[in-house]
Amino acid sequence: MAEKEYTETSEAQIAVHWGEEGYYMPSVKFIAQANMTDETIYDRFSLDNFPNCYKEYADMLDWYEYWDEILDTSDAPCFKWFKGGKINACYNCVDRHLDEYKNKTAIHFVPEPIEEGYQHITYQELFVRVNEFAALLRDFAGLKRGDRVTLHMPMVPELPITMLACARLGVIHSQVFGGFSGRACADRIVDSGSRVLITTDAYYRSGSLIDHKQNADIAVDLAGKDGQTVDKVLVWQRYPGKASSSTPMADGRDYFVNDVLKDYYGARVEPEKMNAEDPLFLMYTSGTTGKPKGCQHGTGGFLAYTAGTSKYVQDIHPTDVYWCMADIGWITGHSYIVYGPLAIAASSVVYEGVPTYPDAGRAWRIAQDLGVNIFHTAPTAIRALRKIGPDEPVKYNYEFKHMTTVGEPIEPEVWKWYYEYVGKKKAAIVDTWWQTETGGFLCSTIPAIKPMKPGSAGPGMPGIHPIVYDDEGNEVEPGKGIAGNICIQNPWPGMFQTIWGDRDRFVDTYFARYCKDPKSTNWQDWPYMTGDAAVVAEDGYVRILGRIDDVINVSGHRLGTKEIESAALVVEEVAEAAVIPVAHEIKGKEPDLYVSLKPGYEATDELAKKVSDTISSEIGKIAKPRKVWIVKDMPKTRSGKIMRRVLAAISNNKDEGDVTTLANPEIVEEIKKMVQG
Ligand code: WTA
Secondary structure, three states, X not given: OHHHHHHOOOHHHHOOOOOOOOOEOOOHHHHHHOOOOOOOHHHHOOHHHOOHHHHHHHOOOOOOEOOOEEEEOOOOOOOEEEEOOEEOHHHHHOHHHHHHHOOOEEEEEEOOOHHHOOEEEEHHHHHHHHHHHHHHHHHOOXXXXXXXXXXXXXXXXXXXXXXXXXXXXXXXXXXXXXXEOHHHHXXXXXXXXXXXXXXXXXXXXXXEEEEOHHHHHHHHHHHHHOOOXXXXXXXXXXXXXXXXXXXXXXXXXXXXXHHHHHHHOOOOOOOOOEEOOOEEEEEEEOOOOOOOEEEEEEOHHHHHHHHHHHXXXXXXXXXXXXXXXXXXXXXXXXXXHHHHHHHOOOEEEEEOOOOOOOOOOHHHHHHHHHOOOEEEEOHHHHHHHHHHOOOOHHHOOOOOOEEEEEOOOOOHHHHHHHHHHHOOOOOEEEEEEOOHHHOOOOEOOOOOOOOEOOOOOEOEOOOOOEEEEOOXXXXXXXXXXXXXXXXXXXXXXXXXXXXXXXXXXHHHHHOOOOOOOOOOOOXXXXXXXXXXXXXXXXXXXXXXXXXXXXXXXEOOEEEEHHHHHXXXXXXXXXXXXXXXXXXXXXXXXXXXXXXXXXXXXXXXXXXXXXXXXXXXHHOEHHHOOOOEEEEOOOOEOOOOOEOHHHHHHHHOOOOOOOOOOOOOOHHHXXXXXXXXX
16 A cells, blocks of 8 residues: 555655745835735635636736626536637737837847847837738648647747737647757647647857757658658748758758748738637646646636736736746746737847856846846746856846746745845745646735745735645645645636647546546536645745656756656667656756666666667757666566655665565665765
8 A cells, every 4th residue: 555655756755845934025116016006806806706806807808709708617627718708819919009019129039149139029010020920821831720830949039929920810839848859849749730830940059059950850750750741841040041050951841931921021910819718829748647748728718817917926017128037938938928928018028048148147137238127037047047146136237126936946045045136125026836737827926915935935826726635635724834735726717728639638637636526517626736735834825845746847847757767768778767856956856867777788878878868859958867877676666666766765865764665675775875875
């Protein structure tokens, strides 16, 4: 019986945690200008007022036809928001701002090479470029409402332009993080059934111009072998009209956007009147199995939720300059670089490169040059910037009124540096806890209403009602200091609608465990299981401890241990693979990979490197393990399950506990000697 709980090791089990901290108050100056200062918002969004409270967010948008049913639960837990409504996300992010803001910058693009300066794309220019590209997608690529298209693009302005052009046509975009490999891209092309791939020839990363086109060739080739033909590859050029990649173009399949676009100059495309519940995009994320899941986000609900939270939590006003340093290839970029901020007429910064290139002052110079006053990043970046340039921020003359942290728990020490040095004690900080699946924030403070508490994400957002359950399904009361599985009691508009093509997996993964009645069409019976462990303090503030499942959060990027393990098994010599999370100073967690070999093979450094390289080519560099440990055998239970708990203890220099019940206890000492020296 004990075997099951010992077989897997979660992040939460090895979380290093800290105590409750004191409160920090936002400044009077911040409160005086804040978008949301009315404390009754928590009453307006109470469970008693659910789901009608969300009308407030829907009303931030322009609808072709107003919706008639706020929440349709008839197909629970696939909830439909704002049913009967007709809307277009691109229209809401672009067209509707033209009257007032056409000359205002929508996107500030910061190329990584300093000498390239800045580009400022106004709302008018965004309108023109989105329309022209939408015309190309429709007339040249033959894409229409409901089709899926895969994007594999870096952080360049053409990425939001492409997304918005898709949204204009009702084409469902699936953007794959630019750092993912061709193989990873292929899997997503196949799963989504895309026959068009949109990519970029090259981009800058840490000072080098990276050939990205080669990934497209790999992706199309592998997708073809897996049964999905891609008949057109549209290639944006980092420098229009100039070759930046040595990878050749395939005749009749690959087209430089720049060449084709000439035929569409001046074109205008009427936005499609989409149903509120039509999918807007897919975002693949890692889960417990090797196969990534395509989280399907709807149009009206997603846009309403991201617009509402951008306004109230990010405190974005049209006069602000807002910089979210995440990558658009992740959900944070979709929700809080593109859709949410643009829906409320923000000026949003898109930075191509790494925050520490070429030195630790780059981010603060960008902030100073562009007058950024709202800054949004992840603990991993904060830790890195703090490590290499703790005194850099004070050298620059920018002033943030507001800062966000997202993606992983932030240590109070790191939070305090962020507050004192980056925010210069003037900026309000929000720690936002949420997920790819949730579309927008779950827990955070509303900055002018609730005080900040380092290390805690804060209470449930207005309209989000968290509950912590133990393994038996009993509620764990706040203030008890006991951790449990954090769930959300109610659906909300930003929530994903299903897993693309796999409703059963959607129900099994997120609802089956705590569902009160699988036949029920009442939302009350379908608490959403987030997959995180959390402790809730007496004041309702939530501290997240990490994942309870087989997901590792590396530098704020979600990686499935099973995904990495199956990549390792691609190497011919490898018999078994086990991945466990190791605590890391900058990245938060890092994967450690243990492999055992098939008989007749020898453990060598070359083989370890081959395994590591294979993981890069199968998934991407971000999944590269800290170390590949080639072991004689895995510690196993008598029934033959790998005891990841033991491996995790060894990698993290912790006590491995009782190993006497193992089938092969002697292997533990041997592995320990190898890893710990
Ligand atoms: C973790 C990123 C602590 C959490 C938006 C979650 C966090 C996973 C926080 C989702 C935070 C995200 N504090 N942990 N503020 N934000 N997480 O899907 O484990 O890439 O389940 O979405 O990141 O990662 P994802």
